[in-house]
């Protein structure tokens with residue numbers, strides 16, 4: 388019977404169809420989706436911290452309103468993705484426990500500090516730009532709830548990317564000091580943004596193999612990490628020219644034969660160090676997250692008490 392169930396699953400995958408929550412699916416497929424969707428949700432929630440750091444110090448009311456809207460969007464993306472992950476049979480509490488205990492991770496990029504206002508522009512332009520490059524293919528992911536969540540999230544990410552680019556454009560058209568601040572932000576955020584796409588496709592001997600092959604067979608991942616990294620560089624390099632900023636990579640140049648930019652890879656040793664907890668802000672991010680969760684316990688208790696009272700009132 389289980390072979391038949393797996394056959395039904397593979398028939399849907401082979402026809403490039405959608406797997407829905409009630410469909411039979413191999414445990415490994417379910418586990419890998421919980422892993423990826425939960426870590427995606429964790430990334431959105433933790434990602435609110437570096438950006439939130441500048442809400443009270445935005446240079447104008449307009450920039451403050453935009454940043455508030457963006458951080459609020461990230462919270463919404465997190466809740467959307469937790470809800471989509473819950474369709475696979477895990478609870479919100481379980482997923483948060485895995486984040487708080489370090490069993491599950493969040494994107495390496497949020498372990499870097501936001502030192503100046505220009506970092507907020509660089510995050511919008513580069514980090515949300517990388518997120519769009521990585522997430523548009525996920526709108527075609529084989530797991531229905533994840534693919535559908537991505538449609539709305541990608542629309543909001545493009546607002547995030549455009550506002551970041553526009554904030555940097557304002558700086559690069561400003562004073563020399565503002566231009567220097569924008570260049571400094573690009574210098575610090577360029578390689579960590581390339582690292583967001585994950586380890587290289589050809590893992591070197593001591594590196595763990597990636598999920599890529601299996602993930603592509605299941606129709607979860609549609610492109611490899613390096614293919615998406617290349618797409619991101621091809622899209623972003625011309626934008627840096629418009630900004631009049633220099634991408635900190637002497638190898639970066641258009642290669643006519645390949646029809647792509649040649650570029651230097653990020654430092655993957657640094658990526659693995661940051662993933663394993665040794666980034667500039669890992670402790671601070673987790674401490675802030677755990678204390679915010681504790682501080683919010685009374686709200687959750689009050690909401691569930693109200694819901695319980697409300698439910699019994701309805702039965703009477």
Ligand code: 3HC
Nearest residue numbers: 423427430493494495514515518582583584585597598599
């Ligand atoms: N940060 C942290 N961990 C990373 C990572 C990164 N940048 N890149 C890879 N990893 C981890 C993987 O999770 C995996 O570890 P695990 O088995 O413990 O989960 C290991 O390194 C090997 O990497 P693989 O490439 O084999 O893993 P995946 O096939 O899962 O690919 C991924 C990694 C491309 C990040 C994929 O999981 C993915 O597409 N996730 C959904 C998108 C996402 O999470 N984006 C986060 C960006 S932040 C964001 O979108 C917020 C926006 O508002 C800015």
